[in-house]
Amino acid sequence: MSEYGFTKKDWVLFREKIADWQEAYMDKLNKEYIELLNGEGTPSEKFWTLEERIRNDKKDTGVQLRMSRSVYYL
Template identity: 55%
Template structure:
C-alpha cells in the first residue's frame, strides 16, 4: 500500500539527501564523543562509555541505513521522530508523502 504514497521523484530525492543527513548526524555524534573524551572521568570509564555508545549508534539509521524503496518511508519517520531532520528538510518531497509522514507522526504521538 505504501508504494503509492510516494513518487519516483521522492525516491530519487531521498537517495540524494540521505547521505547528507547521515553526515550531519555523524558530525553531531563526533562532537558528543569529543566531549566525552575531554571529560575528567577516568580513561577506562571514557573508553567503555564510548565503546558502548558507538556500538549503539552504529545501529541507528543516521549512521547505517538500508537504502531501498520499501524502507524509505519508515526511515523518514524515524529520522523525523528522532529529530535528525525536520519537515523543512523534506519540503521538496511530494505533498502526498509529506502529508503521510505528518499524519503518521501525529498518530505515533510526535
Template identity: 55%
Template sequence: MEVSKRDWKLFRQRIAGWQEGYMEKLNEEYIRILQGEGKSSDKFWELEKRVKKDKKHPGVLIELNKHNMVFDVVALIRDKAISVDDLEGFSEDFTDMVQFFLER
C-alpha cells in the same frame, strides 16, 4: 503506501548529507565524552557503548530500500538526524505519510 519515483530520487540525493551531518553531531558528543572528567578506561568503555548503539541508527547506517523509505525518514526525524523542515521539496503525499507515522 507507494513512494513516488521523484521522492525516492530526492531521498537518495539527500541521505548521504543527512548522515554526514548526524555523524558530525555524534563525533562532537564523543569528543565531549573523551574530554570529560574521570578515568580514561571509563571514558573508553562509555564511548564504545555509545558507538555500538549509535551505529545501528539510520543516521549512521541505512539500507536504501524504497519500500522502507517512509519508516527510515520517520526514524531519522525521531533520532534528530533531520527535522521535518528537511523534507522540503518532497511531495505532499510523502510528507503527509511521514507526519502520520510521527503522530503515532
C-alpha cells in the same frame, strides 16, 4: 510507488539527500564523543563508555540505513 504517497521523484530526492543527512548526524555524534573524552573520569572509564556508545549508535538509522524502494517508508 505512488500507492504509498510518494513518487519516483521523491525517491530520487531522498537518495540525493540521505548521504548529507547521515554525514551531518555523524558529525554531531563525533562532537558528542569529543565532549565525552574531554569530560570527567579516568581514561579507562571514558574508553569503555565511548565504546558502548559507539556500539549503540552504529545501530541507529542515522549511521547506517538499508534502502530499497520496495520498503521505502517515511
